[in-house]
Structures are given as C-alpha cells and as structure tokens.
Amino acid sequence: MKACALVLLSVLFNIVVVKGQLSDFSGTDFTKADSIAELYPMHPLKDLKVLSDKLTAPLSTDVEKFRSIFKWVCTNIENDYALFLENKNMRAKLKGERLTRWEKNFSTRVFGIMASRHRTICTGYAYLVKELAFHAGMNCRIVNGYGRHARANIGGSGIVNHSWNAIELQGKWYVCDPTWSSGMIDAQNQAYTKKFEDVYFLSEPSLFVRSHFPLDPEWILLNEKPALETFLNAPLVYMASFRFAVEPVAPALFNIDVPRDGHVSFEFTMGSAMTFRDASLYIEDSRAGDSFERHSGDVVTYGAVHKFSRKGTYAVHIVVDGSPVLSYNVRVQ
C-alpha cells in the first residue's frame, strides 16, 4: 500500500531534479552578503546600477552577489496590500482591450509607487531582483504563473496571479520568490507583516512547484513536469513544508470523499536530515490532534489514520512542531 502510494506520488509529480537548489551552495556563508544588504536601508531606486554596484561589488561569487540583492529587496520593499486588492478586483472585473489598457496604466503606477515609497506588489519585487541582477552581470528572469495558498488556486481551472524569479548561477538555473520571502498577509486581520523568510531562496524545485506553477513549464526546472491540474488538486503546502522538506504520500489529492464512519490514512515523508519534536493530525472543529507514527523502511514515512464519524466538510491539517505543513479537505457523506 505504502509502496503504491509512493509510486503514485512520483508518477503525479515526477520529482527528478535536474536543476539547482540552495544545497548546491552548502559551503557558502551568506553572512557577508546579508550584512552588505543591511548597509543600505531604503536606498533610492532611481538608479538601479548604483544600488546594484553597492550590493555586489564587495562580493566575489555570483551566488553571494545574488543573495545580497535578494536580501536587500526582501527587507527594503514592502507589500502594498491596497494595490494587491485593486489588482485582484480589476482583473476580476475587466476583460480584453479594457484590461490591457488598465494593465499598462497600473504597471506605470505600481513602479512609480515603488520608486517613491519602496512599496509594491509581487511583479515589482521580481522586476527589482531581475534588474539589480542584470546590472551585476547575471542572467535573471521574471517568471509568471500560479501561486497557491489557502485562499488561491485550490482546485478549479487556476488563476494566473503571481511572479517570481529564475536566476542562472554557475550554468544552472534556480528559482526564488522575493515577494513571499519578504513577509506575509495575515488572513484574519488583513494586514501585511514584514519578515524575511529564506525558504523561497534558491528553493528545491520539487517543493517549489507545489506552490508555484509557471505559465512556461520550462521554469518548473524538473525533468518531467507535473500538469497544472495535478498542481491545483494536490494537498496544500505551507512555508513550514519547505523547512521540513515535507512530501505528501497519501492521500495524493486535496479533496477527499469518505463515507460516514470511514477511515482515511494520512502519510508523509520528511527530509532525511530533518529533526522535529511532534507531528500531529488536526481535524477542523476538534480540539485534540492524532499523533503520527514513524514507519521505517527504504523511505521513512509518518502515518496516522483517522475515523470520520460526523457528516460535514472538514479541513485536515498535518502539523509539525506547531506549524501546518499539509492540508486536505475531507467531505464526509
């Protein structure tokens, strides 16, 4: 059963990494790059060449230079929640030529606000990283596509809503997301909190593709690419999924239908070097969590079985050390 699930998962996601990730630079100490990024708080954006030179000239390797640029952008540019809402609403409202016209004006306004107030939305972050890298002689691209979290791109046909970057370092391509590394919106109080997170810096592509699906599949950076449909219907991942390198094993889909008093087996794997204190399964509306058991084998998996005895629709979360790593939607008939 376990073996079947693993085969199914690998068929669904084909996790054969052919491109780079942060561990390629495990011997690189980013302390100097991070310190240089801290030297220029709120540096003007009028002349990006000047800023790029300041951030990169003292560093010797491209990965350190890129780190300095990435860190500066993430820690000096704030997400503008009002612009985010306007963008979202207008895209839902306008179509065709009117949308194109609005997009042009909106772009100009977004970059104007970024230059004057150091505030933007995701394409602004990706643009800045790309331009600063360009001035430092690096090959960097903006990648547009589908970003997925608890409020976006769950099932359905998908909505293009996000931009991130691909960067070429030592002949290999890597992915990173400066917007999601800069801080986040709290859904409860609708406020942006600035906090640097480096899980989206040169991320492992097979993890990254679970929350970032590019319009051009080339930027998935995997040999064999999952389909958009697979992306939209897979279990939901979180920032902590990256930290613990969590991969879902079973169920393979986000939506699960189960009869009343039916059992569902939840199973996942974790990065081999990861350590944690506690992994639990939490069912929405219930107070206590079920504990996961460790199953040794060729691949170590963690499993828990839950019986659903009441009708309804439930969010089910796998929580590791207090942070959600995977979520499912269970419909009990």
Add this chain to the structure above:
Amino acid sequence: MKHLNLSNPKCRATVTTSLFAAFILMLATVNQSFSQTASGQTGHLVSGIVKDEKGEAMIGASIYLKGSTEGTTTNADGRFEFPRKLNEGDRLTISFIGYESVEYVVKGDADENIEVVMKVDVIVWGEVAMDNAYTTKPGLRQFFRRIF
C-alpha cells in the same frame, strides 16, 4: 657582411624608397600620437535620446558603460552624451525603473547619435504570501455545531 654601394643607381633607388616609407610611417605615428594627446583617448562620441513607447522623452534614464561605473543620465529633453569616447564593441546599458533595461553595442568608429526606445514589458501580478491554515466554509449543521 654585405655593404651598400650607393654609386649603384638600383641600390640607391631601394634606399630612397625605404627611407620614404619610414618617413610616412613616422608621420602616421606622430599624427596618431598627436590626436591621442589632443583628445586624451581614442574612439568616438556616443550621444542620443531615450524615449518611452509613446515616443515621449524619458528624463533621468541611466546610461552606463557595462562593467564600469562610468555613466550619465538623460536631461530634461531625454538627451544624453556619454562623458568619454567609446570604442566599437563597448556596451552601454540604458535603464529606468519600471522599464526593461536595454543594452546597446557601440558600432563603427564614427560619432553616433542613437535613439533608444524603452518598453514596459511586464504585466503586474500581485499575489501575496499567506501562510494561514486552510479553512472550510461550514455547512449549516457544522455552523451551528461550531457556535454551540
């Protein structure tokens, strides 16, 4: 050792030709040295105008020699003149926030007056990071169960 016999007309002609060639070469060298001294450098001037897609002049666009800190910015008419002479193959980067940077390769050896058109080549997307756990929309029965 072979000695030149200047009384021989053939030999005399050869020496005269060689001396003339050496003189021309010397003149050319002196001329080049003089022009280098006068201008301080070789190459030619690159100036131009930077416009947006609507054809409007862009004020404050940056123009740099790639790989260096040498550069200038466009004036109120969108015009610039690079502060020193450039050589064929030198690369200029022209940038302005919100626009795709442009790279221009310096051509030939005559002064150039270029026109650069910068494009806004990005569609702005705006998804934010949200790490809150997923929640369902409860059915009526669940709704009352959650309240009571």
